[in-house]
Amino acid sequence: MYKEMIIESLKKKISIFESKVEIDNIGRVISISDGVARISGLRDAMSSEMLEFETETDKVFGIALNLEENTIGAVILGDFNNIKEGSVVKKTGHILEVPVGNAMIGRVVNALGEAIDGKGKIKTNKQYGVERDATSVINRKSVNEPMQTGIKSIDSMIPIGRGQRELIIGDRQTGKTTIAIDTILNQLNEPKENRPICIYVAIGQKQSKVAQIIKELRDRGAMEYTIVVLASSSDQASLWYLAPYTGSSIGEYFMDNGKHALVIYDDLSKHAWAYRQISLLLRRPPGREAYPGDIFYLHSRLLERAAKLSDEKGGGSLTALPIIETQGGDVSAYIPTNVISITDGQIYLEPGLFYQGIRPAINVGLSVSRVGSAAQNKAMKSVAGKLRLELAQYRELEAFAQFGQDMDKSTLEIIEKGRRLTEILKQPAYSPVSTVKQIILIFIGTKGFLREIQIDKAGEFAEKIWSQIENFNKDLIKKIEKEYIITPEIEKELEKEIMKVKM
Amino acid sequence: MKYKVKDYAEVLYCISQIKIESEREVAVKDFLNILKKHYIESWLPNIFQNFENIYNKDVGYSKVEIISAYKLDNNHLLEIKKLIYKNLNNKNIDIKEIIDKNVLGGFIAEAEHLRIKASLKDRLNALQF
Numbered sequence: 007m008y009k010e011m012i013i014e015s016l017k018k019k020i021s022i023f024e025s026k027v028e029i030d031n032i033g034r035v036i037s038i039s040d041g042v043a044r045i046s047g048l049r050d051a052m053s054s055e056m057l058e059f060e061t062e063t064d065k066v067f068g069i070a071l072n073l074e075e076n077t078i079g080a081v082i083l084g085d086f087n088n089i090k091e092g093s094v095v096k097k098t099g100h101i102l103e104v105p106v107g108n109a110m111i112g113r114v115v116n117a118l119g120e121a122i123d124g125k126g127k128i129k130t131n132k133q134y135g136v137e138r139d140a141t142s143v144i145n146r147k148s149v150n151e152p153m154q155t156g157i158k159s160i161d162s163m164i165p166i167g168r169g170q171r172e173l174i175i176g177d178r179q180t181g182k183t184t185i186a187i188d189t190i191l192n193q194l195n196e197p198k199e200n201r202p203i204c205i206y207v208a209i210g211q212k213q214s215k216v217a218q219i220i221k222e223l224r225d226r227g228a229m230e231y232t233i234v235v236l237a238s239s240s241d242q243a244s245l246w247y248l249a250p251y252t253g254s255s256i257g258e259y260f261m262d263n264g265k266h267a268l269v270i271y272d273d274l275s276k277h278a279w280a281y282r283q284i285s286l287l288l289r290r291p292p293g294r295e296a297y298p299g300d301i302f303y304l305h306s307r308l309l310e311r312a313a314k315l316s317d318e319k320g321g322g323s324l325t326a327l328p329i330i331e332t333q334g335g336d337v338s339a340y341i342p343t344n345v346i347s348i349t350d351g352q353i354y355l356e357p358g359l360f361y362q363g364i365r366p367a368i369n370v371g372l373s374v375s376r377v378g379s380a381a382q383n384k385a386m387k388s389v390a391g392k393l394r395l396e397l398a399q400y401r402e403l404e405a406f407a408q409f410g411q412d413m414d415k416s417t418l419e420i421i422e423k424g425r426r427l428t429e430i431l432k433q434p435a436y437s438p439v440s441t442v443k444q445i446i447l448i449f450i451g452t453k454g455f456l457r458e459i460q461i462d463k464a465g466e467f468a469e470k471i472w473s474q475i476e477n478f479n480k481d482l483i484k485k486i487e488k489e490y491i492i493t494p495e496i497e498k499e500l501e502k503e504i505m506k507v508k509m
Numbered sequence: 510m511k512y513k514v515k516d517y518a519e520v521l522y523c524i525s526q527i528k529i530e531s532e533r534e535v536a537v538k539d540f541l542n543i544l545k546k547h548y549i550e551s552w553l554p555n556i557f558q559n560f561e562n563i564y565n566k567d568v569g570y571s572k573v574e575i576i577s578a579y580k581l582d583n584n585h586l587l588e589i590k591k592l593i594y595k596n597l598n599n600k601n602i603d604i605k606e607i608i609d610k611n612v613l614g615g616f617i618a619e620a621e622h623l624r625i626k627a628s629l630k631d632r633l634n635a636l637q638f
Contacts, residue, residue, distance in 0.1 A: 028626040029596055032619075046562075047622035076515070094624070 033095040035059070036077060041086055041242045042287040043068060045078040045095050054137055056098040061088035068095075069102055069244070072288050079288040081244035083118060103133040104252045106259035111203060114220060114234040117245040117252050122236065134255040136248060140310035147316040149350075152381040153202070153268065153325050156192025156438020157185060159368045159431045162390035162448050163397075164353055167381030168202070168266050169314025169323040173345055175330045175337065176355030181366050182329045184435045185353065186270040187219060189327065191228050192438030193268075202266035202325070204228070207235040207253035209246050210276035222436060246280035254311045257324045261313065264320030269312070273329035274305060278341045295340045305341075306348050337372075351375035365432060370397050383490035386441070389449045393427065396452070400424020426456040429464040442486050443472055446500065449492070455504050471507045479503055514552055517544070518559030522567075525560075565621075570601040576609050577616040577628075589618060589625075596623055 033047035043059070051057070051070050057080055059066040066089060072079030082089065104119030107130035114123035121128050149167030166172045174182045190204040206223075208216045216236055223229045233256055237249035250271045257267035271277070278301060285298035293299050305328075312326035328349065330342050335357065337346070346352055351374045360367035379387070399420050407413065407421055430451045433439065439447070447468045450456060459467045475482055482499055486492070492500075517540075524540060527533040544550050565571065573593055575581070581589070586606075593602060597620060614629035 026627065026632065027592070028631070029592075030624045030626070032622055032624045034621065049622075 030096055033057075033078065035089060035091055035093040035095060037091060038082075038086060038089050040283075040287050041082050041244055042284065043080050043082060043086070043089065043095075045070075045080060046076060048078055048095060048097055051078055051097050052101070054101050056100060056102050058096045058098055059086075059089050060094045060096070061090075063088055067098075067102075071284070072290070081247070081284055081288075082242070083244050083248070084242075086242075102136045102248070104136055104255055105130045105132065106134045106256050107132045110233050110256055111231060112229050112233070114236060115252075117235065117237045117241070117249040119235075119252055119256070132259065134259055136251045136255055137307075138255060138258065138311065140307065141313040141315065141319075145313075145316055145319045147314050147321070149314050149323075149377045149381050151266075151314075151323070152378070152383060153189075153266075154192055154196065154441055155185065155189040156195065156440070157188055157366055157368075158433055158439055158444050158447065159366060159370065160185070160353060161382075161441065161444055162386060162431075163370055163394045164351065164368070164373045164375040165378035165382040165386070166325065166327075166351075166375060167314070167378045168325050169312060170351070170375070170377055170381075171309045171312045171326040171328065171349040172375060172378070173328050173330060173349040173352040174355070175332060175342060175346070175352050176367070177332050177335055177357050180355040180357050180360050181435070182331070182355060183215075183219070183272055185355075185366055186272060186327055186329065187222065188436060188438045189268065190223060190232055190270070191226055191436060193231060194226065194228060195438065195440045200266070201231055202268045202323075203257070203260045204232045205235060205253045205257050205267060205269045206232060207237075207250050207269060207271050209237050209249050209271065209273060210239050210280065211236075211272065213238045213240065226436075243280040243283045246277060247284055250274070250277055250308050254308060254324070254326075258311060261315060261322035261324040262320070264315075264322045266323045266325070268325045268327065271308075271326065271328040273331050274345055275331045275341055278304070297340060301341070302344050302348075305345055309345075309348050350377045363432075364428060365434070370394060371401060383441070385445050385486060385490040385492045386448075388492050389445055389452055393448060393452055396420070397424055397427060400427070422457070422461075423451075423454065425461045426459065426464040427451045429461055430456070430468045432465060441490070442483050445486060445490075445492070446472055446475060449497075449500060450504060453501075455508070467507070471504050474507050475500075475503050514555045515559050517549075517552065517556045518563055521556060521560050522563045525564075568601060569599040570603070571597050571599045571620045572603045572605065573597075573618055573620045574605050574607055575616055575618045576607045576612055578608070578610050578612040578614055580608060581606070581616065585616075589616060592625060593618055593620070593623075596625070 031048060033045040036044040036046050051073065053070060053073055055070045057068045057070055059068055066082060066084040066086065068080040068082040070078050070080045105128055109128050109130040113121055113128060116122050149169045151168040153166045153168045154161055155166060174185055176182050190206065193201050193204060216238065220234055223232055235249050235253040237245040253269050257269045260267040278297060281301065281304050282297050286292060290298045309326055309328060312324045314323040315321055328345060330345050332339065332342055354369045354372040355367045356369040359369060403417055403421050430447055450468050450471055456464045456467065485496055521540060524533060524536040527536055575589060612628045612630050615627045617628050618625040
């Protein structure tokens, strides 16, 4: 009975079978080398359209980047070893899209948004274009909420706001990635409802380094709100080029839904190298340092996508922390100057400070935040207002102190205070500090409570005061956390606690 | 100005249009001498390829391969040809029939920049996805 039913159903299907004719405009590969293909045909292809390359075994996708008179130049996203001269290329009719949504959280994906963490396919039906227009002026609002990094010297002197673009710049091995990872880890100190979704985009990084970062994030529970987009050094330049745009699109989804997101592009120097490689292979005319003419636009269109949305649009934000690696401390090279001019400030890390043991090795003189101070809380503003100036004076006078000249009392005081302040701003890697603790530590330093303490003991002394307050006067912490304002009462109470330890 | 393969192919095509044979021969010789002088003799295969494309475009000529599992009867072939003429807009079409059992049924017609898929194999492949 069952068999007959199947036969009947098959017969029915055969009787209604219609031959379907598919007519496709196809292109042919003229040449292929180093992940870049030249294609003839496909006259009506769009710029940045996804193209499908047919190979004997599989389908490979590419992006049409150069639309020329008779040919198309395309970069291939995947294994191009099976593509041959004469291979058929088809249009897909749409611009490259990546999956977005809550299902992405906690996952490690490649530049195409595909899971590479072995935890199976990402189940989401939402897609965002990789190249999207930045938020328009009308839908924006000025930065007004702080993005706490957990790093004392940044949150006090170079504050970052949600929706800001703050560049982290420095030579190799100066702690650029550490600042970014600390910022992700510090979000654990934020209340869950206000915690931003963090997206770490690794461009051209060693897989071992990224694995270590992921492990660190996972061990500390930070992967619960983090997404890693990886285009490792073994991936093709086309994927390096795409990765930051993918990260930005993933972040924009959260921003559009009224949430906060933080994207870290580690690093844009390698991104520029990848784009230079692609452009040279596409035979675009080289300019300064062999970069193509649109290298500025490459980064400006990416970073312009960071925004703080207006209340009508949900009030979400996308904060960008791009990283640039300088060569031999040359900040005036082409790419660093470009990105400095695009961003709303920079955190400059100096190898000299790093080797002196001042870590994070932030050069406060060269680092600025153009919009973040508007987002800084009042308590931090009141305690750290003079910090920057005092440290600048200290640095200037310290240069003279090295000559061993006799100095007057006031000069000596500035130098001594500066040394102690530098000491309390030091912080080991992967140990972000909560905002209240930062406020208290900086209060201790700027109000001169470290005057009689030995320089090398200053940090330890400040920690002792914090543990005294944390263990025996939690009410004081709550009072500061309530409104983040240092009232005269709180100030008095703080002084009392400090004196207890001093005694 | 730096000339590209396409420019040389266009020159060669213009030379091929010269009606008087003796003049054409001289022009071809000069053309080859120019290539030699600029050390670009190795470009010749690419120049010929481009030349062929320019010629095909000019005369409206296309090569079309019709792949089917079995030899198609004349009526079917005529229908397919009509479809190809309609979509290619070319006057001169050179049709080559190929038998490939892998197609299973129906046919596939492939020109330089056009493909008509009406085979059972493609339908089954589509089911796979």
